[in-house]
Amino acid sequence: MQQRSAFFVSDRTGITAETMGLSLISQFDLIEFVRTTLPFIDSITKAERAKERINAAYAADKTLPIVFGTLIAPPIRKIITSAQGHFIDFFGTFIAPLETVLACKSSHSIGKIHAQGNLTTYNQRMEAVNFALNVDDGAQTQKYQQADLILIGVSRSGKTPTCLYLAMQYGIKAANYPLTEEDMQSSDLPKLLAPYTKKLFGLTINPQRLHTIRASRFPHSQYAELRQCQREVRIVEALFAKSSVPYLSATALSIEELSSKLLDITQIQRHFP
């Protein structure tokens, strides 16, 4: 397999540089990329040091490193451009045409997007995270009235991380309720969920996958047995269908994809970004 160095160079966190860089290099699956993130490159000295690291990678690899840059300040961008790498210049490429079409100069200022300034957003985020923590795993069901969403599914289908992600990323108040052995005795939804049917969303998962996940935590338990997983998934999917609860399978989806699809289906309003 061909190996190449990839750098993500940013004057702030590097999150945008990484997000865009990873989505581009994921298109080249025959190449193995050795990745380095260089965040907070916001001075000439730091830029010179970043350039040295890129040049060192070139000297070692004998092929040009790929450099994904989200750098606003032209003097810093100039230094990184002069390194021995192939520079994918995010702002340099797109800002000028945007200035033309918007008939407006860009502010050329760093880190606008993540600035904490907005107390409302901060509060919404904290409130949603606290909500998710308080009502996690079937706790405090009396708070369901405040929920934007209630995720239901078998244990270990990915409900908790999905709720936390929705809270953190979009300020959505998501509760999660694990369907227990007792709940599965009935072919109807648990009574306590009845007032909230419109907020329900189901998660399912491939039984084999569920078995692997459970067994990695509780090997040799009845809970992790493949047969047990198959049974639970079958019952829960039948329940979703009977009660017209929309649902998704978590098997082949990351938390990000799951969350994004769920919002697309339910059209729940995001509070940000």
Place this chain on the structure above:
Amino acid sequence: MQQRSAFFVSDRTGITAETMGLSLISQFDLIEFVRTTLPFIDSITKAERAKERINAAYAADKTLPIVFGTLIAPPIRKIITSAQGHFIDFFGTFIAPLETVLACKSSHSIGKIHAQGNLTTYNQRMEAVNFALNVDDGAQTQKYQQADLILIGVSRSGKTPTCLYLAMQYGIKAANYPLTEEDMQSSDLPKLLAPYTKKLFGLTINPQRLHTIRASRFPHSQYAELRQCQREVRIVEALFAKSSVPYLSATALSIEELSSKLLDITQIQRHFP
């Protein structure tokens, strides 16, 4: 204030399109952008519908909407390009030069990056999220041995969401310990933290900001009083300095920035991405 429509069009979640689009439009702070995300545009029919929405925005606004696209499939890209908008074509712009420099064709396949395939990553993420939940807010300190990091600071300085973000985003096991009234009686770190001094990282916050945050939850409480906040922050900052605990102020930073800076300072190893 000038208003413009902005669309984020993607064949997957839209996360990359939003991340790149928001970082670009944040450079134009004199313009108010009305934002619409159109994820999972992965068929001709959906692309045609997306085009109609863009055209409708143009008809209403009388100015070209800005369309940020992360679309892989050329036929879909072609439809979106033909809409009445200014298209910022992420893959179209960068993939061809990358193919040249890498001497390798791109796979032109959708959604490589977020595919859940990797069970190891999935497990690391889950394990880190569970860890953060179990040891939140000073609970189960006997588990600190397993922690990559222990965040300390006054109540409401942003420890919990930072720990959850580090777990979710990077698979880092982060615990958090709130410094209590009792802990603040001493000018030394609490004894139970003594074995872990190398894992400690402090969070501080502007007292006025802390007061606002606390008062929004517990108005008129002694806990939220400005004087109380000033006192706690003063004591905690002195403690960090005396015990050589590295620390950051959460006042002007988002969770993302805080996490990214913290990793830059501590050089804690990320497990992904």
